[in-house]
Amino acid sequence: MAQANLTDRGAGNFSVHHHPEKWKWYDYFTFNVDHKVIGIQYLVTSFAFYLIGGLMALAMRAELATPNSDLLDPNLYNAFLTNHGTIMIFLWIVPGAIGGFGNYLVPLMIGARDMAFPKLNALAFWVTIPAGALLLGSFFFGGAQAGWTSYPPLSLITANTAQSMWILAIVFAGTSSILGAVNFIITIWKMRVPSMDWDQLPLFCWAILATSILALFSTPVLAAGLVLLLFDINFGTSFFKPDAGGDVVMYQHLFWFYSHPAVYLMILPIFGIMSEVIPVHARKPIFGYKAIAYSSLTICLVGLFVWVHHMFTSGTPPWMRMFFTVSTLIVAVPTGVKIFSWVATLWGGKIRYTSAMLFAIGLLVMFVLGGLSGVTLGTAPVDIHVHDTYYVVAHFHYVLFGGSVFGIYAGFYHWFPKITGHYLNEGLGKLHFVLTFIGTNLTFLPMHQLGLQGMPRRVAMYDPQFQTINQICTFGAFLLGVSVLPFLINAIWSWSRGAKAGGNPWDAKTLEWTTDSPPAIENWEVLPVVTQGPYAYGEEHLTVE
Amino acid sequence: MQGTVDSNSQSAGDAAIAHEEHQDLRVLGLLIFLCSEFLMFAGFFVLFLVYRAEAAAWPPEGTEVELLLPAINTVILVSSSFVIHYGDVAIKKGDVGGLRKWYLITAAMGAVFLCGQIYEYATLGYGLTTNLFSNCFYLMTGFHGLHVFIGLLLILGVLWRSRREGHYGAEKHTGVEMAEIYWHFVDIVWIVLFSLIYLLTLI
Amino acid sequence: MKQIPAPLWTLTVGVVVTVISFWVGYNHGFLPEQASAQAPLVDDFFNIMMVIGTALFLVVEGAIVYCMIQFRRRKGDDSDGLPIEGNLPLEAFWTAIPAVIVIGLGIYSVQVFQEMGGFSPGGLEHDHGMMIAQAHTGAMGGVSEDTPDTPEARQQLAKAVYGFGASIDNEGRSADLEVNVSGMQYAWIFTYPDTGIVDGELHVPVDADVQLNISAQDVIHSFWVPQFRLKQDAIPGKDTELRFVATKPGTYPVVCAELCGGYHGAMRTQVIVHTPEDFQAWVDQRVAQAPMSVDAIAQNPADLSDSDYLAPYETALGVDARLVAQLSQASADDIINP
Numbered sequence A: 001m002a003q004a005n006l007t008d009r010g011a012g013n014f015s016v017h018h019h020p021e022k023w024k025w026y027d028y029f030t031f032n033v034d035h036k037v038i039g040i041q042y043l044v045t046s047f048a049f050y051l052i053g054g055l056m057a058l059a060m061r062a063e064l065a066t067p068n069s070d071l072l073d074p075n076l077y078n079a080f081l082t083n084h085g086t087i088m089i090f091l092w093i094v095p096g097a098i099g100g101f102g103n104y105l106v107p108l109m110i111g112a113r114d115m116a117f118p119k120l121n122a123l124a125f126w127v128t129i130p131a132g133a134l135l136l137g138s139f140f141f142g143g144a145q146a147g148w149t150s151y152p153p154l155s156l157i158t159a160n161t162a163q164s165m166w167i168l169a170i171v172f173a174g175t176s177s178i179l180g181a182v183n184f185i186i187t188i189w190k191m192r193v194p195s196m197d198w199d200q201l202p203l204f205c206w207a208i209l210a211t212s213i214l215a216l217f218s219t220p221v222l223a224a225g226l227v228l229l230l231f232d233i234n235f236g237t238s239f240f241k242p243d244a245g246g247d248v249v250m251y252q253h254l255f256w257f258y259s260h261p262a263v264y265l266m267i268l269p270i271f272g273i274m275s276e277v278i279p280v281h282a283r284k285p286i287f288g289y290k291a292i293a294y295s296s297l298t299i300c301l302v303g304l305f306v307w308v309h310h311m312f313t314s315g316t317p318p319w320m321r322m323f324f325t326v327s328t329l330i331v332a333v334p335t336g337v338k339i340f341s342w343v344a345t346l347w348g349g350k351i352r353y354t355s356a357m358l359f360a361i362g363l364l365v366m367f368v369l370g371g372l373s374g375v376t377l378g379t380a381p382v383d384i385h386v387h388d389t390y391y392v393v394a395h396f397h398y399v400l401f402g403g404s405v406f407g408i409y410a411g412f413y414h415w416f417p418k419i420t421g422h423y424l425n426e427g428l429g430k431l432h433f434v435l436t437f438i439g440t441n442l443t444f445l446p447m448h449q450l451g452l453q454g455m456p457r458r459v460a461m462y463d464p465q466f467q468t469i470n471q472i473c474t475f476g477a478f479l480l481g482v483s484v485l486p487f488l489i490n491a492i493w494s495w496s497r498g499a500k501a502g503g504n505p506w507d508a509k510t511l512e513w514t515t516d517s518p519p520a521i522e523n524w525e526v527l528p529v530v531t532q533g534p535y536a537y538g539e540e541h542l543t544v545e
Numbered sequence B: 001m002q003g004t005v006d007s008n009s010q011s012a013g014d015a016a017i018a019h020e021e022h023q024d025l026r027v028l029g030l031l032i033f034l035c036s037e038f039l040m041f042a043g044f045f046v047l048f049l050v051y052r053a054e055a056a057a058w059p060p061e062g063t064e065v066e067l068l069l070p071a072i073n074t075v076i077l078v079s080s081s082f083v084i085h086y087g088d089v090a091i092k093k094g095d096v097g098g099l100r101k102w103y104l105i106t107a108a109m110g111a112v113f114l115c116g117q118i119y120e121y122a123t124l125g126y127g128l129t130t131n132l133f134s135n136c137f138y139l140m141t142g143f144h145g146l147h148v149f150i151g152l153l154l155i156l157g158v159l160w161r162s163r164r165e166g167h168y169g170a171e172k173h174t175g176v177e178m179a180e181i182y183w184h185f186v187d188i189v190w191i192v193l194f195s196l197i198y199l200l201t202l203i
Numbered sequence C: 001m002k003q004i005p006a007p008l009w010t011l012t013v014g015v016v017v018t019v020i021s022f023w024v025g026y027n028h029g030f031l032p033e034q035a036s037a038q039a040p041l042v043d044d045f046f047n048i049m050m051v052i053g054t055a056l057f058l059v060v061e062g063a064i065v066y067c068m069i070q071f072r073r074r075k076g077d078d079s080d081g082l083p084i085e086g087n088l089p090l091e092a093f094w095t096a097i098p099a100v101i102v103i104g105l106g107i108y109s110v111q112v113f114q115e116m117g118g119f120s121p122g123g124l125e126h127d128h129g130m131m132i133a134q135a136h137t138g139a140m141g142g143v144s145e146d147t148p149d150t151p152e153a154r155q156q157l158a159k160a161v162y163g164f165g166a167s168i169d170n171e172g173r174s175a176d177l178e179v180n181v182s183g184m185q186y187a188w189i190f191t192y193p194d195t196g197i198v199d200g201e202l203h204v205p206v207d208a209d210v211q212l213n214i215s216a217q218d219v220i221h222s223f224w225v226p227q228f229r230l231k232q233d234a235i236p237g238k239d240t241e242l243r244f245v246a247t248k249p250g251t252y253p254v255v256c257a258e259l260c261g262g263y264h265g266a267m268r269t270q271v272i273v274h275t276p277e278d279f280q281a282w283v284d285q286r287v288a289q290a291p292m293s294v295d296a297i298a299q300n301p302a303d304l305s306d307s308d309y310l311a312p313y314e315t316a317l318g319v320d321a322r323l324v325a326q327l328s329q330a331s332a333d334d335i336i337n338p
Ligand code: HEA
Pocket: A149, A263, A264, A266, A267, A309, A310, A328, A329, A331, A332, A333, A335, A336, A337, A339, A367, A368, A369, A370, A371, A372, A374, A375, A377, A378, A379, A383, A386, A387, A388, A392, A395, A396, A399, A400, A403, A404, C056, C060, C097, C098, C099, C101, C102
């Protein structure tokens, strides 16, 4: 009906800016300021980096198929693990979830024609390119090898050039997220259609808002730490050189002050995606809208004060370890509120098993496990034992792969018709889901046991007793590699040939579905007016009453 | 549908408003960005305080800071914050001449500050790599100096643009305001920095 | 299903979940054997979290699976579900329950941590802690060894040691045996200050209160004995301590748990827990067998490549030859790629 309105009344008689009718393919390779172009640029590049980071993981898993260091040179192994972690975090999840979905969807969801600062937005995307180039280029200099955490003094004495390139890459990526954060905050705050109240704001936007606040406050602290590291490596200072009085633990504080919040940067937008996908495909209003919105803000606030849980075995005083144990545990509460609210949304719904929904439910299933292992890690006494073991690796892949990656896939399947005007093939989608779900659990579930029994992380060689379990992980990893193929084929093929999707293929209620698929360049010919909440499903039951 | 579609006339009006709004948003954007910048400095401040607490002597013998010149510099920078504000007041009254005058004075004061700092560096007798204290000293003041320099460029940019007739006016002065806000920020950071690096050595 | 009343259902599910959770919590078999006094504390804690975690997992996953089956869209039904937007008591309930659980876990953590000795590293009464810490301030601030022993200095000292100190029963007492542990790329060196023994493996008597004074020569390492459930980073420029009572004779791996370079994975040795008699025999044998001079160890390793540094100890310390070969490989790499 909205569609009808558009063609009836809004007969293309106004245009604020001058732009072509439709972008050409090469526009996607330029400094384009359209938020939708930028969103697609982010999504596609970050996915490419995912494949690159994934290939590094496969190389690592291949090495780990046997206890000896026989496939890769140990230093190369370290370079792979460092860049795998860095690429996955800084060039896949963060730009993909925040940059990609955030840019594409936020203006559409709030009824704006674009972001508040389109040029800044384009700039934020384009600085991620040199970040990626620096990381990949660093392999010509041996590759950064000190882990994605890059603790000094190791990072000061190994592969200096590559390490410096790594630092610059992170600074670029950080700049990108700060610029993005400013843009999102202002856009969501100030650019909503006048008829949209705060409590009609889609939960994805709430999540992006919380994420942006977090990025805004934590990223600069990392930048500070990295600048110091850069000076230590290249300009002879000794901030982190113990023999000259520097304090190596100080680096860890600066690093984790950012990098713990960074893990919430990687999950809050995903939570936002969940809150959009689940109601649509369960055909029910979201359960506990306010609770979900505020729990994002709570997580963001508490998340700023838990960082020392990564440093329980470093030089931290007892009171600090106890304080941060408690603050860490508290995060489970708002997160639980979200999980329970989503389950309650499913309850009494009429669930449609689309690929998007399958990935969303897969996320629910796995994130709970990852979160619970996180809680065990949060308690200092247990963490002392499992810190820096595969138990931690298992934890964070459950939340990052089972959580963030599944969420991004759910988002892909859900919004692909909006972005391209074509459905993804559901059969291939389900194949993709099944392979990925099995692969993820095969790869990462056994790692819990490895860690508890004594296998440290970041090793290229390990005790023969762990070989069988490691081989299961390696097998799972290759299954995950295979699982990408149906998706790639599906996405490439469906982009032009998939079944045509109308403006609102899922019969959803948020504003992005009130325009064409793909939306016109300025989103709407005439701006929509908000008349009901974003999740008003099941109204017919009310009218019956 | 969450939304239905508005009538034409009204949304055309919206668009006009949206354009108007855009001016204000830049100032807001800058303010939010500066929160972020401030946290970067905060990282340095905390580091400085921790190192100070851990060290036996801070600053170590032979690397004491000079006090007189920085104090003069501080006075100059702080008063320049008032000067630049007069420029802002002037343009709000539509007085481009006043704007130019005050901004020029601010720029001069900023330049003096920078020269003072360079002079200080040249005469201190220790360098970036001498010890942990000097590491912190040069990094923090240098990083701040870089910000002063950027602020100076912004002010000069405003001056340059103000030559064009009607570029700024009583209703049109976002750029002016942004330069001013940035300058205040640089000033505030300096006050904290000065207290930490210089004044703390007195107690 | 309709015939069975809801409370009965709830009860059955509750019992089943509880039984499964407890079974899983105490039979998961994921943890290696317990060989220190701290291990049972950690394991009990872990097992309880395992019980709670399993219960939460089963309830949440059970609810998901139930929804997936019960509330699937039936063929031909294109309508929406009921528009339920929230339920305040329910939401309060599921906020309160986790809150209670995490508060409980928090309190329990503090308790276990205290029993393990987490609150007393670098105990003040302890001479040795003083000495270390003094040397430590010396290194940090350039103060000479004969700094006046002022109260402030003392405070500084107490602050400067991290890790695990005396467990609750041993509080205030000094350890039965002290060993200085030094981590370097890629080996551990153990020095026994009382006897002058230097070794590449850690030998301790069973049931003795042992204190490790841990330091690092180059980068951060981390001393971990999985069977002890204890881990402590060795941090250049900071002194850390680990105090434990080994409870079971045997040989356990010492693993470096912090990425410290290419051969981080190969940085391993063993801790051998002896019966008191065996330990004494070992000490006697090592003392008789011209002990390594402590001076040799005090040599600045930065002046030597790791393999040069270690080579003389190869036989005496039992540092294994393969490792030394790898070390020279590693230092060759360092030269190419410093
Ligand atoms: C998406 C990313 C993500 C997310 C969301 C989380 C979520 C959490 N993480 Fe995780 N974490 C990482 C990514 C993430 N983490 C990464 C990358 C690392 C490793 C970094 C490195 O060293 O390289 C790491 C490491 C890490 C550590 C350090 C381990 C170590 O190195 O020794 C700890 C310790 O406290 C921790 C804790 C937690 C906790 C408590 C949560 C909580 O937020 C989880 C909350 C969720 C739940 C609890 C489940 C749902 C809730 C309920 C069903 C309610 C009921 C529950 C209870 C009452 C318990 N994480």
